[in-house]
Amino acid sequence: MRIRTELERILSAAVDDIWGDLVPEDFQVTVSGSDNLEFGDLSCQSPLKLARIVHDNPRKIASMIVDSIKKKLPGISGISVDGPGFINFTLSLPYLVSVSGMLASGGLKSLLPDIGNGRKALVEYVSSNPTGPLTVGHCRQAVLGESISSLLEATGWEVSREYYFNDTGRQMTLLGMSLAARYKAVDGGSAEIPDGGYHGDYITEWAHELRDEQGSGLSWENSSTEFITFARERAIGIIKSDLSLLNIEFDRYFAESELIPDAVRSTIDKLSSIEIDGKSLVYPDNDEAGKLWLRFTSLGRPSDRVIVRDSGMYTYRMPDIAYHIDKFSRGYDLMIDVFGADHLDTSKDVTAALEILLGSLAVSDRLRIIIHQFVTLVREGRKIKMSTRAGKFVTLRELIRDVGSVDVTKYLFLTRAEAHMDFDLDLARKESNENPVYYVQYAHARISGIMRTAKDAGISLPEEHAALSADLLDGEHERELMRLLELIPSRTAAAAEACEPHRLTEILADLATGFHRFYQYKRIVDTENPDASSARLMLCEACRRSISDLLEILGIDAPERM
């Protein structure tokens, strides 16, 4: 990791020396890992970009830069100018060995940059309202949010995980009414579930439980709060137990009803006091008294929205804005919202309102919204339409049962957030058996086995990797593996900064392939050559720890035996 920034610094100084003011201040010299071994380990493509700026041949530029570097570069054993004007670097064997040694002894975290540096981050995800069990759609969000949280933690952030839910709106009323209807039916009464109400079987189960606890004396007319509260608590209980299947625990469940009583009111007041082009941001409805609109069009949004209905109830945008104000007031340096694609419009409105209230810089610096696309479920070759209200949906619980493994379920859902995902339930089980996650876990189990064998043979890891002679690891297979290991920290850090945990699955697959190949070609434990065995064991341990550290970030088990 450090070697890249060091090289960038040295190259950048060279560019300054040669061209000086010709090159703009903000020009960045970049060094990245090469795709192909024949181009060295690290590569700099800046000469190609410089060509346009200083109007010269890129190859010549590259050569000029290389020639100007007199000092021997640390950790580098070779520099060349290749292709149209790339500068390629070869990492030295001692450097590679030392990186592997650090991974083996200190694990991945010892080499990850401290990006957060103890700063506080809040990640909000799932945030499904308590109206029933979590569905397949929430699964994607849960996996995404949780792994982003862990990734931030791994790079030095102090992370809080938060689940926000609305428990005061019309949906909760409908849920309570639906429960009341089912409750009435328990004793043979006629039950009409209201329009837009909930039809899931779980409501019927709750009705029986409520009947057992409270007898039959309740009715919607005399105890609506009772029904709503009961349903709310049951729903939250189900959600928490669904999340625990994925080993997810939130630091806080934040209910809308917990917002300080006048938080929403005072946010409206603040918005009302703002005028843009002589017009107040909040304005009353022409026809219906008490109804208020927010002039989102003045904030660059496509249309104005109702924020308070004539009944006096807020529409969902309003508490969301107040909730975010609350988050900002709690002093987080970074706030991440993970939402489904259906929230795109709302979240843009919320952001626009926050920018006018808190300043656009404060918002863009600290708030990051990650929108993931939906999961399309396929069964028997056909797409399944889901509806929580109608009680037609595949739950998270069913999904995990169908797939047959929590680890596989997580792995399957770790894909690029902005891409749509087709999930074929019929293939799930089959894919489960051949899932790449086992390939990675097997590498870990295999190495664990080698460790056991080594222990029995009396061979142990080198005491001090710095003292290890690099010559013991000068084979091409060793080098290939160490090169892969060297790339892990920077790849992981890049995934963290992009908030793209799915990239870790790629790193893991590369690492597992690298190890399996190495294993194929090299006998690790060889009692005839204890020193070389010990050195190779160090490489295995570097792989093992890297795999288990990466899997841990993804919340996936790293088994010692399979």
Next chain:
RNA sequence: GCGCCCGUAGCUCAGCUGGAUAGAGCAGCGGACUUCUAAUCCGCAGGCCACAGGUUCGAAUCCUGUCGGGCGUACCA
């Protein structure tokens, strides 16, 4: 209609934020177990990166348009 996202191997997906011959896994074909776990390894085959233009030394990646698909366009959250 308008806004956002997606379209890469038969299937599921990567492609490091413009670079050097487009990558995995599964499925297909052919090889490798007296040796630390064959849930593995090696090889073959498979692609006009939806389509058409543009930007430049250079495009799967950026821009415009077209065609497909998803989501939104609620006084539901």
